[in-house]
Amino acid sequence: MKLGFTPTQEAFRRDAAAWLEAQLSGAFSDLRGVTGQMALLERRIEWEQALGRERFSAIGWPEQFGGRDATLGEQVIFAEEYARAGAPGRVGHMGIELAGPTLLAFGTDAQKQRFLLPIARGEEFWCQGYSEPNAGSDLANVRTHAALVDTPTGPRWQVNGQKIWTSLATFAHWAFVVCRTEPGTQGHKGLSYLLVPTQQPGVTIRPIRQMNGEAEFNETFFADALTDADNIVGAPGGGWAVAMGTLAFERGVSTLAQQMSFRNELDRLVAAAKANGAARDPGLRLRLADAYSGLRIMRYSALRMLSQTDGGELSGAAFTYKIYWATWRKKLGELIMDVLGPEGEIARGLPYEWAELQGVFFSSRSDTIYGGTNQIQRNLIAERALGLPREPRG
Numbered sequence: 001m002k003l004g005f006t007p008t009q010e011a012f013r014r015d016a017a018a019w020l021e022a023q024l025s026g027a028f029s030d031l032r033g034v035t036g037q038m039a040l041l042e043r044r045i046e047w048e049q050a051l052g053r054e055r056f057s058a059i060g061w062p063e064q065f066g067g068r069d070a071t072l073g074e075q076v077i078f079a080e081e082y083a084r085a086g087a088p089g090r091v092g093h094m095g096i097e098l099a100g101p102t103l104l105a106f107g108t109d110a111q112k113q114r115f116l117l118p119i120a121r122g123e124e125f126w127c128q129g130y131s132e133p134n135a136g137s138d139l140a141n142v143r144t145h146a147a148l149v150d151t152p153t154g155p156r157w158q159v160n161g162q163k164i165w166t167s168l169a170t171f172a173h174w175a176f177v178v179c180r181t182e183p184g185t186q187g188h189k190g191l192s193y194l195l196v197p198t199q200q201p202g203v204t205i206r207p208i209r210q211m212n213g214e215a216e217f218n219e220t221f222f223a224d225a226l227t228d229a230d231n232i233v234g235a236p237g238g239g240w241a242v243a244m245g246t247l248a249f250e251r252g253v254s255t256l257a258q259q260m261s262f263r264n265e266l267d268r269l270v271a272a273a274k275a276n277g278a279a280r281d282p283g284l285r286l287r288l289a290d291a292y293s294g295l296r297i298m299r300y301s302a303l304r305m306l307s308q309t310d311g312g313e314l315s316g317a318a319f320t321y322k323i324y325w326a327t328w329r330k331k332l333g334e335l336i337m338d339v340l341g342p343e344g345e346i347a348r349g350l351p352y353e354w355a356e357l358q359g360v361f362f363s364s365r366s367d368t369i370y371g372g373t374n375q376i377q378r379n380l381i382a383e384r385a386l387g388l389p390r391e392p393r394g
């Protein structure tokens with residue numbers, strides 16, 4: 001087992017760190033430490049484009065599509081340095097982490113040529129059209145449907161239905177949409193994975209205001225929305241395998257390096273505990289030490305997973321990773337509130353201007369839900385890592 005990085009990888013780390021530091025203390029200094037999903041959106045789109053120009057946006061992708069052909073280890077290093085530098089959350093992450101890798105794995109050559117470079121360059125943004133009011137964990141229950149119709153420009157998919165919880169949709173150009181294309185089918189069969197332009201009359205995006213004041217989420221309505229016949233990934237009716245592939249990206253590599261931002265959050269919490277005296281409370285000290293231990297375990301667990309992979313594939317142990325980090329961070333959120341005490345309940349300003357640590361508490365509540373809830377993760381571990389019988393399905 002190899003629990004570390006090579007000298008070449010460490011050299012890459014220094015280069016990446018130097019570039020990030022130069023940007024975040026220079027042209028993009030206003031973005032250092034910005035955490036909210038929608039804060040300073042215009043500037044963050046410029047930041048995505050700067051990353052794209054330097055080919056730091058999607059470094060694992062082939063060079064021809066704007067990447068650097070970086071290994072999994074280098075991808076983790078870059079993400080670590082990104083968080084260490086206090087660089088802002090990626091507003092392009094739906095394209096970079098989900099749509100792009102899905103197209104690389106399942107897309108046609110024409111789709112890769114059409115879509116990947118604009119994603120890597122921060123010119124086109126994406127959103128994920130999976131969940132519906134009655135289809136979350138049970139994604140195969142989606143009711144959104146599509147059919148090929150004749151139009152003056154040739155056959156096109158016509159999409160109808162409603163999605164919900166569509167993150168970052170207000171400025172997206174495209175959605176990847178799981179929908180039923182074979183009437184009368186049920187469950188996994190008969191679903192397709194369509195790429196649908198969102199800035200058209202047939203698509204209405206209605207923001208959902210959250211308790212932190214932001215509207216990251218949206219309801220997305222499709223009413224005779226159109227997309228070209230060849231904007232389908234995989235075979236018609238064979239979208240389930242593609243949709244699961246996307247979820248594997250959501251639960252896998254893209255989360256491996258976020259520990260550095262968790263480390264930043266824990267460091268801030270320890271500083272707050274020292275400042276307000278909570279660090280002298282025996283119970284809180286215990287929980288702070290426990291949080292630190294959990295973070296170290298996460299790091300070595302990630303390194304172990306990486307050391308078992310050469311070609312970019314993650315091993316079976318990866319099934320435990322999502323539930324581990326999500327549960328850890330939810331506990332961190334609760335610890336934050338206990339360390340802050342009554343101050344944790346006071347907004348900095350109106351309307352609902354939360355301090356950063358309070359923001360961690362709120363966002364940590366969602367970690368055990370998106371990308372598959374903790375219960376769904378346990379089902380995955382039971383069935384796919386332990387080989388237990390499949391749970392009964394309705």
Ligand SMILES: Cc1cc2nc3c(=O)[nH]c(=O)nc-3n(C[C@H](O)[C@H](O)[C@H](O)COP(=O)(O)OP(=O)(O)OC[C@H]3O[C@@H](n4cnc5c(N)ncnc54)[C@H](O)[C@@H]3O)c2cc1C
Pocket residue numbers: 127128129130131132133135136137138163164165166167168366367369370371372373374375376379
């Ligand atoms: C921050 C955030 C961002 C999101 N962004 C997007 C997005 O961009 N696009 C998108 O499509 N969706 C998005 N979602 C939605 C997310 O995918 C769903 O919330 C998630 O899949 C759970 O679905 P649900 O909310 O319908 O809950 P449900 O599926 O109704 O689950 C309710 C409860 O029942 C449990 N449960 C359900 N089925 C089982 C089972 N078989 N065994 C045991 N327990 C079970 C669940 O674990 C949960 O506790 C986002 C969610 C969050 C929180």
